[in-house]
Amino acid sequence: MLNQRRADGTLRHLITLEGLNRVELDALLDHAQHYVCALGARPPMNRALAGVTLGNLFTEPSTRTRVSFELAARRLGAEVINLEVQLSSRAKGETMLDTIHTLESLHFDGFIIRDSQPGVVAHVAANVAPHVSVFSAGEAHLSHPTQGLLDALTVRQHKGSRFGSLSIAIVGDIKHSRVARSAYEVFTGLGVGELRLVAPPALMPASGEFPAGLRFSTPEQGLAGVDVVMMLRIQKERMAQADIPDGEEYFARYGLTLQRLRLAKPDAIVMHPQPMNRGVEIDSAVADGAQSVIRDQVRNGVAVRMAVLESLLRPRLGRA
């Protein structure tokens, strides 16, 4: 595994949340909370990263992650270039590393990368110049670290920081989900009391993964008494073929309806990383209902990415 740290132990890259200790996770969440503001208020801005140039390189679609990383960088005074990969020379066969080295020659200081191939983000991080940082914006089915942090921040805002007293259920296509893997890393790192995995057999991860997770094959069992319900969409783009019921039948067996939500605690919150497939994994009455914090997750995305960019880039700028 790539070492994401500098020689002094500080984080230089963020490829995964694996290996971050509770102190580091709490510090990033505290830092992010400082940047959270109410909708309609003027968002916090400063010049912490003035003079820094970042590249957004996304080879998979994104709405939330790409826009919020860009906003986060701009609100810290950095310059951001969105590289349209299909319009770049990668479309003519240039390798990812040749693209990266070209951008390094143009004085880029960091790269925000989403890629469908496992290992690409770490490969770039292992080959950039020593002053350059790499931030994962989602790597295959493996990792989506800033999503994990924004999910944890959302839970903390609604349930407090005593994670040990919480029961969290992740429901749906866990097998193909980078969101679930990063959620597992952050919630176990924060000492969550109970983490449940609720999925049909075809969408349950292999037995060696998620070792601390309690496995349930039906929402009726898995949702009973939980504090947090995190729904996931079926990621058809990551499966050649799976033995799962389609649309209506999946909704009938696994979709989160108001009736199923009543199995959780009365004050349980409902989360979804989005994009959502309404009527497949979640009913609109739940997604838009009183217990939904899905829009808070999106809002927290900018704050978390500001905290991550500032925390990782500022040490090398000598602006403590």
Ligand code: CP
């Ligand atoms: N949650 C998430 O990663 O959304 P996007 O794919 O829109 O970035």
